[in-house]
Amino acid sequence: MSTEPEPRLIDPDRAAAASAGLGDRAVIDEWARRFSAVADPSRLALLVSIHYAREISVTDLAAVTGMTDTAVSQALRLLRAHGLVAARRAGRVVRYRLADEDVHELIHRVRPHPARTGEAG
Template sequence: MPDSPRLPHVHPGSSAAALAGLPEAARFEPVAEVFKQLSDACRCRIFLLLCHSEECVINIAAAVGMSSPAVAHHLRLLRMAGLVTTRREGKEVFYRVADTELARAMHRMIEEVMHLSCVSA
């Protein structure tokens, strides 16, 4: 990590250690990508549904009142962000939340922000 820049103002709450430990902007890209995917209300709703249920596109579309192609688009983005995984059974593809700490953290964050008490799946 490069030397910390000198701040133009010194304030009582400033911390040289915090400034020195601040990662480069490029290291935040994965975090920004996840938040970008959850910045859409429809994707958040789909994600929350999949935190508690494994569903096919047609069922998700019916549950959220959207077309199957629109839901498929949102699912593709959630999957690319590593928040959703799939399972194929014959011709049907089922979606569920990924079993990762990232997905669990996003689920907890949504619960906190919306003041929800989800029943753990």
Template sequence: MGEPQSLQGSPAERGRHAIQDVDIHAWSRRFGLLADPNRLEILLCLHRSPGISVRELAEATGRSENAVSQALRILRHENCIMSERIGRSVVNRLDDAVIHEILHNIGAEHG
């Protein structure tokens, strides 16, 4: 048998570096947002139709405006979306480049 590998080159050491090189908590929060079907549908709608209102999101997803508003509050709190008042309505846009890329990777296309 050959000489034992140094810890730096061992699989365990490389694994430790992989964990240290990534912001685990940020990724966990993002995946948590995407894991909820309601929020994922909303994010897909925002991706395809930037500037969509709460009423239009509710219509698109088949959910109540209240349920959509609650999901948007969570997404806004996590800095994933941007909401802007235009006249009497508030429009929403996806504002997270990483989530944007993830949506592309799962097959989401632009309108």
């Protein structure tokens, strides 16, 4: 039976703080999955567009982002599977909205409201 030697630490207090901050690895794994969904520029553009529209249809998202309806629908399926967007049907039209408050806050970091940056629109 072999035992692993204790890891040598240069600063045990900082290592303990880092370990405590790391916390549950399942949370890290979940955020990694979320970041992978958001890492694609097209999906990020969709999230930013949804954020500013509050609710928007696939057709309108396609027009705004320059994507096809099919590409938007596929991206929204993935974003929905990750719990980042939710859909609401109004008659024949399905509108999408952000479903995750953390992503809402992240978008404010990525793309602040135009009124705050002096941009028009």
